[in-house]
Ligand SMILES: Nc1ncnc2c1ncn2[C@@H]1O[C@H](COP(=O)(O)OP(=O)(O)OP(=O)(O)O)[C@@H](O)[C@H]1O
Ligand SMILES: O=c1[nH]c(=O)c2[nH+]cn([C@@H]3O[C@H](COP(=O)(O)O)[C@@H](O)[C@H]3O)c2[nH]1
C-alpha cells in the first residue's frame with residue numbers, strides 16, 4: 467500500500483529526523499528528502515505537504531542550498547522552519563539579512579493575527595530559537611502572524627497559497643505548543659489523513675538482524691548505558707549465544723562504574739567479557755588537548771580493542787553499537803549537516819574496519835530506545851541511567867587528561883550524583899555531571915591563600931539530547947554540594963554551576 471507522506475526537505479538541520487519523528491507521532495507517515503531532489507521525484511510521492519527544515523547556511527550566501535523554484539508551483543502546502551522560512555522569504559521575493567540580535571534558546575512568541583495554525587493555542591507562549599538571520603521584508607502576498615522581541619516576522623504566511631514559515635523550532639520539546647502547531651499544519655492546513663502506527667519495531671528489527679547476520683557471530687560494544695544495553699538484548703533475542711558482549715574499561719569511567727555495570731548486565735543474562743584497556747587509552751591520550759583529537763583517538767582505540775578481541779571469536783564479522791540518531795547527526799554523518807562534535811562511535815571510527823557495523827537504533831532517539839527497553843523487560847534502574855558519553859571522563863577534563871585530574875573529577879562527580887539521588891533529583895534530570903576546568907583560582911581556606919582547581923557542575927533537562935535547558939536547583943542544594951566537594955575533594959577550591967542551554971551550548975563541554 468502506498469502511503470502519502472509529509473516530506474521533510476533537509477537543508478542540513480540538526481533536527482531533521484526530529485521533525486520526521488514528530489510527524490510520525492501525529493500519525494502521518496513521513497520521509498526525509500535532500501533539498502535538491504528533483505520536482506518529479508517529489509511529485510511521485512504525492513505528499514500531503516512539505517516541511518522545509520532549518521540549516522546552518524544563510525540564504526544570501528554564495529552556494530546557499532536553495533530548492534528548485536517550481537517547488538512552489540506543486541500546489542502542496544509548505545511549512546518552512548527557521549532556515550526553511552528564510553528560504554521561502556528569499557525565493558518568493560522578500561528580503562533576509564543578518565540580524566543585529568541573534569536569538570538562541572528561549573524566546574516569547576506573540577500572536578498578532580489569529581489563524582488556524584494557532585488553533586487551540588494561546589496568544590503568547592515560549593518557543594525555542596536558534597538563528598542569526600531574520601526576514602527583513604515579506605514577499606508579496608505574505609503577512610506576519612506572530613512576532614518575538616528579536617524577530618519582527620516570527621511566523622509568516624500566505625494563507626491563500628497555504629505557505630507558512632516559523633522562525634522558531636516547533637519540533638523541539640522546549641517549544642511549548644510545538645506539537646499542536648505541527649498538528650495544525652499537517653491536519654488543519656494539509657488535510658492529511660492518519661496513515662501511520664508505530665510499527666512493531668522490535669519484531670521487524672529482530673527479523674532484519676537475523677537476515678543480516680546469517681550464521682556469523684556478533685561482537686557487541688556494551689557500555690552498560692541505555693542504548694547499548696537495549697541493543698544487545700534485542701540482538702540476543704535474535705541470535706542467542708552467537709552474541710558476545712565486551713565492556714571496555716578505558717580508565718575513564720566513574721567511581722565504581724565497572725562493578726555496577728558488570729552486576730547489571732549479568733543480571734540481564736547477557737554473555738559479558740570485561741576488558742581492561744586503561745593503560746592503553748591513557749597512554750594514547752597523553753599530551754593531547756584538542757577535544758576533537760581526543761575523541762578520534764578514543765574512537766580508534768575502541769575499535770582496535772574490539773578487533774583484537776574479535777580474533778578470539780570464530781567467525782566474528784559484525785560489531786554491534788548502540789549508536790543513536792543524535793550521535794550521527796552531530797558528527798555530520800548526515801549529508802548537508804554541520805559537524806558539531808565527533809561522537810567517538812561515529813566520526814571517531816577508523817577509515818578501515820574489519821568488522822561490519824550493526825546499529826539498530828541509528829534513526830532513533832533515546833526516549834524511543836527507553837520505550838523499546840521497557841517492552842523488552844529491562845528494569846527501570848537501568849533504563850533510567852543518565853547518558854554517559856563513550857569517551858567518558860576524558861571529555862569532562864578540559865584539556866589534557868592525567869591520572870591526578872581523573873581522581874579529582876571522579877570524587878567530585880560521585881558527590882554530585884550521590885546528592886542528586888539522595889534528594890530525589892536524579893530521575894527528574896536528563897543528565898548531570900561534574901567537569902574539571904583547566905584553570906586555577908585563588909581562594910582563602912583557614913586564613914591561608916589557596917590556588918586550586920575549579921569544578922563546574924552541569925545538570926540539564928531534555929527528552930532527546932538535541933535541545934536542553936539547565937536544571938533549576940534550589941540554591942540550598944547547590945550550596946550543600948559545593949561545600950561537600952570543597953571539603954572532601956583535595957585540590958578543588960571553587961565550584962560553579964553552568965547555566966547554559968543547548969543551543970547555544972552543547973551538553974558536554976567538549
Ligand atoms: N566502555 C565501553 N565499552 C564498550 N562499548 C562502549 C563503551 N562506551 C561506549 N561504547 C559503545 O559506544 C556506543 C555509544 O556510547 P553512548 O554512551 O552514546 O551510548 P550508551 O553507552 O549505549 O548509552 P548511554 O548514552 O545511555 O550512555 C555505545 O552504545 C557502545 O556501543
Ligand atoms: O557515546 C557518546 N560518544 C560521544 O563521543 C559523545 N559526545 C557526547 N555524547 C552524549 O551525547 C549527548 C549530547 O551531547 P552534546 O550536547 O554534548 O553534543 C549527551 O548525552 C552527551 O553525553 C556522546 N556520547
Ligand SMILES: NC(=O)CC[C@H](N)C(=O)O
Pocket residue numbers: 479519520521522523524547548549550596597598599600
Ligand atoms: N537554525 C537555522 O535554521 C539557522 C538559519 C540561519 N543559518 C540563521 O542563522 O538564521
Ligand SMILES: [Mg+2]
Pocket residue numbers: 689691692853854855856
Ligand atoms: Mg554511554
